[in-house]
Amino acid sequence: MAEHMKTELNIWLNGKTEILNSSQLIDVLPRFKAPFAVALNGCFIAAVQYPDIVLKAGDELDIVSPIAGG
Amino acid sequence: MQTEFNIYGETISSRLILGSALYPNPALMQQALQQSGCEAVTLSLRRQAPEQQGGEQFWRLIRDLNLKLLPNTAGCHSVQQAVTLAQMSREIFQTNWIKLELIGDDYNLQPEPVLLLQAAEQLLADGFEVLPYCTDDLVLCKRLYELGCKVLMPWAAPIGSGLGVINPYALRTLRERLPDATLIVDAGLGVPSHACQVMEMGFDGVLLNSAVALAKDPVVMAKAFSQAVSAGRAAFLAGAMPKQDFASPSTPVLGMPFWLQEAP
Numbered sequence: 001m002a003e004h005m006k007t008e009l010n011i012w013l014n015g016k017t018e019i020l021n022s023s024q025l026i027d028v029l030p031r032f033k034a035p036f037a038v039a040l041n042g043c044f045i046a047a048v049q050y051p052d053i054v055l056k057a058g059d060e061l062d063i064v065s066p067i068a069g070g
Numbered sequence: 071m072q073t074e075f076n077i078y079g080e081t082i083s084s085r086l087i088l089g090s091a092l093y094p095n096p097a098l099m100q101q102a103l104q105q106s107g108c109e110a111v112t113l114s115l116r117r118q119a120p121e122q123q124g125g126e127q128f129w130r131l132i133r134d135l136n137l138k139l140l141p142n143t144a145g146c147h148s149v150q151q152a153v154t155l156a157q158m159s160r161e162i163f164q165t166n167w168i169k170l171e172l173i174g175d176d177y178n179l180q181p182e183p184v185l186l187l188q189a190a191e192q193l194l195a196d197g198f199e200v201l202p203y204c205t206d207d208l209v210l211c212k213r214l215y216e217l218g219c220k221v222l223m224p225w226a227a228p229i230g231s232g233l234g235v236i237n238p239y240a241l242r243t244l245r246e247r248l249p250d251a252t253l254i255v256d257a258g259l260g261v262p263s264h265a266c267q268v269m270e271m272g273f274d275g276v277l278l279n280s281a282v283a284l285a286k287d288p289v290v291m292a293k294a295f296s297q298a299v300s301a302g303r304a305a306f307l308a309g310a311m312p313k314q315d316f317a318s319p320s321t322p323v324l325g326m327p328f329w330l331q332e333a334p
Contacts, residue, residue, distance in 0.1 A: 032120075
């Protein structure tokens, strides 16, 4: 009988530790409001790539949005 | 009078570009930007904080103003950080413009010249239209221009200092030696006369934030800077009189009454 494997993954999300139940990037994103952009381990991830990204333990994920600037 | 100039081929009518930070509240930011008549505004990206609702209010206000967006890479200390933030900006803001900031010293926020060149080269190769925030160093500016940065943004003084032009010689030299570059003075201006001064030198534009946002009345100060930029540009086009070290009367001396031609 196939046993359901529960995923628990520790990553850094916007500078804070986070335990994820899914390793898929697209499962992390719904809690963020558009517009946003994504970087993984300091590298830009284009929106078209989101479905292909699988996260690993210790990954550093940054989700950024517009803010005032000079 | 010629008022427009262009940034990487895009015509801009106002030679004043404003930042969107540090205003007492969003409504004053919006009013100040409108009163300034600016057509482009700088902004940035930061980690989304759910408690701030992703900066939704700010983004809505900026979009409603229908200005050209000039995203920056403020706070970056490495080429990788700057390149990644630029790529993220391009995706969100849908513009190839990037105000490239790469800081080399946290005390005076002076740009890191070597890394700035490296980042500019990478971004230009990736199709960005790079507007590097740089010092007034002639050689650095020449190298950036030779790389392909058509617009350079030398400082007048450190960011947020309000000191005005600390090295007029360097800025004058830049203008003379890079006559074909679009030069926008960015950072360090405190009052409208500072903006007027650099426009009189022949700079193409001025970018500022703190001087307006931190004024007691940002809306009135935005208008004042707009007028100063226009006055400075007009003066540059008009051509200033030559300076001299001696007095020269403006009222004709010939025909002056009470002067005797010969001694009695």
